[in-house]
Every structure is written in C-alpha cells, then in structure tokens.
Amino acid sequence: PVILGIESSCDETSASVCVDGEILSNVIANQTIHEAYGGVVPELASRVHQQNIVPAVQQALLNAKVNKNDIDAVAFTRGPGLLGSLLVGVSFAKAFALAKNLPLIDINHMQAHILAHFIGDHKPSFPFLCLTVSGGHTQIVLVNDYFNMQVIGQTLDDAAGEAMDKTSKILGLPYPGGPLIDKYARLGNPDAYKFPEPQIPGLDFSFSGLKTSILYFIRDNVAKNPDFISQNLPDICASVEKRIATILLNKLQKAAQEHGIKQIALAGGVSANTGLRLGLQELCAKNGWESFIPKMEYCTDNAAMIAIAGYYKYLNGEFAGQETAPMARMIM
Ligand code: ATP
Ligand code: MG
Ligand code: FE
Secondary structure, three states: OEEEEEEOOOOEEEEEEEEOOEEEEEEEEEOOHHHHHOOOOHHHHHHHHHHHHHHHHHHHHHHHOOOHHHOOEEEEEEEOOOHHHHHHHHHHHHHHHHHHOOOEEEEEHHHHHHHHHHOOOOOOOOOEEEEEEOOOOEEEEEEEEOOEEEEEEEEOOOOHHHHHHHHHHHOOOOOOOHHHHHHHHOOOOOOOOOOOOOOOOOOOEOOHHHHHHHHHHHHHHHHHOOOHHHHHHHHHHHHHHHHHHHHHHHHHHHHHHHHOOOEEEEEOHHHHOHHHHHHHHHHHHHHOOEEEOOOHHHOOOOOHHHHHHHHHHHHHOOOEOOOOOOOOOOOO
C-alpha cells in the first residue's frame, strides 16, 4: 500500500510517503518564528502549519515520485501535542481522504517515535525496551508489539528535552537549546562540574531538581565572575549533558535487568544527543545487549514515523472515521 503520513503535533510540519513499508520521502518544514520567544508559541505554530501543510505534502509526493491518485490511505498524528497544531494536520488529512475517498489512519505520536525503528533494515524484534526522550516526554516503554506498548517508567515532572532547553535558556542560548548543548559539550570536559543525581525510586525520572541546581550553580558563579558562562560554556554543557545522560541510562539499565530484555532502543528528539547515543552504545556493549539508535532525521518530529506506523495499522485493517478528533493528551 501507498501511505501518506502527516505530522503537525508541535512546530514541525511534515509529510511523508511510505510504499510497502519503505519510506520514499520525508519532508520537514521547521518553524523558525519561535526562536524570538524562547519557546513554541501555540497560536503562531498553528498558523505556520496552515501555510506549510500543502507545500509539504506536494513536495513529499514529488520527492517520492508518487501521484496523489495512487495513495491508498492517509495516516495522521492524532495526539499528543498542541491542539491548534494537531487540528491543522488532522483537518488536512480528513479533507484529503474525503476528496479522494480514502481510509484514514489515526496515529499516536509517542508510539510513532518508537515505530521509527521499523524504517530501514536494522529492526528490533519484540519485546524490546525503548527510552523515548523528547521535548514533552521521558518514558521507558516495554514494546510487546507494534501497537502493544507499556510505559514502565516516566518523568514525574520535566522531560529530558525540557531540561536541555531550560538549561540552555539559563545559559542565554537560543531555543531550542538541546542541539547547542550537544555542540558545545563536544568541546568540553564532562567531569568539570558535578550536578546531583535525583534519588527517585523505581524506573521513574525527575529533572526539576537538576534544573534548579543548575540555575543556582550558574547564579552563584556569575555573581563571583560575570564572564563565568562565556569562559566555561563547553565544560558546563558537557557536564550537564553527562548528568542527563547518566540519569537516563542508569534507569534504562535497571529496566533491562528487571525485565530481562537485551534489545534497547532510543527514540524522540533527545535521542539525537551525541552523549546519550554514545552512552547507550557503551552500556549495550558492556552488557552484551543490542542497541537501536534512529537516524537523525527520524529522531525529532517527522512524518516518516507516522507513515510507517500507518503502514502497520493498514496491515491490521485498523482505520479511523471522519469524526476522529485530535487529542492534546493521549495515553499509549
Ligand atoms: P513530544 O514528542 O514529547 O511531543 P516534541 O515533539 O517537542 O515533544 P521532539 O521534536 O521529539 O519533541 O524533540 C525536541 C527536543 O529534542 C527538544 O527539547 C530539543 O532541545 C531536543 N534535542 C534535539 N536535538 C538534540 C540534541 N542533539 N541534544 C539534546 N537535545 C536535543
Ligand atoms: Mg519540535
Ligand atoms: Fe515528538
């Protein structure tokens, strides 16, 4: 089947074409308008989605060399995400399906981040564990089957990506800060500064305490030396990145041991992080586990993951009706 995938949950407008389980295009329109505000402004995001959605779909069809009359189903992100952003993608998908008399497939964005591992040849087998780390989520997921997933650990407060973005804001870096922390961390010493590891029982996470300790650390040092940040940026970024990565990987190791699972995957925007990717590879090598790390373009929000998820739902014959409404919050 030929599946058109649509993603618009946050600030990326994306369209992708998947033919028989193979991704032929993945067009991502990023929104730069939010940089000036230090975070995504929901009302602006949905307006830019409206401008970008038709060109993104046209480009995705063009890149895949697929005619719009050859599409068999339209898969779209139903949630979780920003309601105004989701509405644009959901409305487009519905209108397209109605005009072409096609079935609709609704996709959970967090499941799709995980199903991105089924793009390409290096596919995990069930059951596997996935650490999903993004701007809004931090979860350890036990993946039993394509659409049978169990969250066995999650953050009690901030997400890992939020910790990255808030740290970069404290450091005076522009939004989104995760990629910049990564860039400067490569030039610094990860053991220069020690930030505390939160003591949270079980497989859950907490990042709000870390954020506060970073805030006080910077405030106290800048009081003594106004140039503290600019003089030590690589060391600060490397130390913060190392702490966030070790918090994540320690819990992931615990989860793998408790559940006796030897295949470990990363997903979501923060899985683009160099320190985390290297850390997972090291952890897996040490334990004799196999690691699965998505290609960069499938880490942050993209429609290829929606299209591949749509492909597996299509094979199951699971379709959605025209009455399907977007959902800002959605459980697995
Ligand atoms: P969700 O998927 O939870 O709804 P989202 O869609 O906003 O949230 P993604 O697009 O998956 O999240 O990820 C965005 C996050 O990834 C941001 O917090 C960003 O800072 C972070 N990020 C992206 N690249 C890197 C990197 N190289 N290192 C660290 N963090 C990164
Ligand atoms: Mg984003
Ligand atoms: Fe996402």
